[in-house]
Amino acid sequence: MANVESFDLDHTKVSAPYVRLAGVKRTPRGDAISKYDLRLLQPNAGAIDPAAIHTLEHLLAGYLRDHLTDVVDVSPMGCRTGMYMAVIGEPNEEGVLTAFEAALRDVEAHERPIPGVSELECGNYRDHDLDQARTHARDALAQGLKVQPTILIER
Ligand SMILES: [Zn+2]
Numbered sequence: 001m002a003n004v005e006s007f008d009l010d011h012t013k014v015s016a017p018y019v020r021l022a023g024v025k026r027t028p029r030g031d032a033i034s035k036y037d038l039r040l041l042q043p044n045a046g047a048i049d050p051a052a053i054h055t056l057e058h059l060l061a062g063y064l065r066d067h068l069t070d071v072v073d074v075s076p077m078g079c080r081t082g083m084y085m086a087v088i089g090e091p092n093e094e095g096v097l098t099a100f101e102a103a104l105r106d107v108e109a110h111e112r113p114i115p116g117v118s119e120l121e122c123g124n125y126r127d128h129d130l131d132q133a134r135t136h137a138r139d140a141l142a143q144g145l146k147v148q149p150t151i152l153i154e155r
Helices: 050-067 093-109 130-143
Strands: 018-026 032-039 071-076 082-088
Touching: 018 093, 050 071, 050 082, 050 093, 050 130, 093 130
Parallel strands: none
Antiparallel strands: 018 032, 032 082, 071 082
């Protein structure tokens, strides 16, 4: 199998909540695409309920783009402790941190309706939990987000 960057990160040595630059790819034309981890929960110490991380996905899809240009994608981590983000260019970590904090403040303040929640717009529109999504945003902000450097597993 191809090597996957995130499998080289030592998940026991990170301190959530954080943003981490996971890597930068160059397209054949030379453009940069940066991938970030936006981690909300400490790895292996709990997980966001599926309904809540689904709502976070819907809300951050819009709110992160309000605070950071050229976002390609924001998707839940399968482990349900945070989100992945792909963005065109190489925004610095402090800028991504500031944008993520601003987006989380928007999530914390968000009132119904949740955007994109209908049978037409979503693949599982009944599976949402706005209250828990807001609680996770509030908790992460209260704990204080930081820039997490990459610490590789020593093999
Ligand atoms: Zn959905």
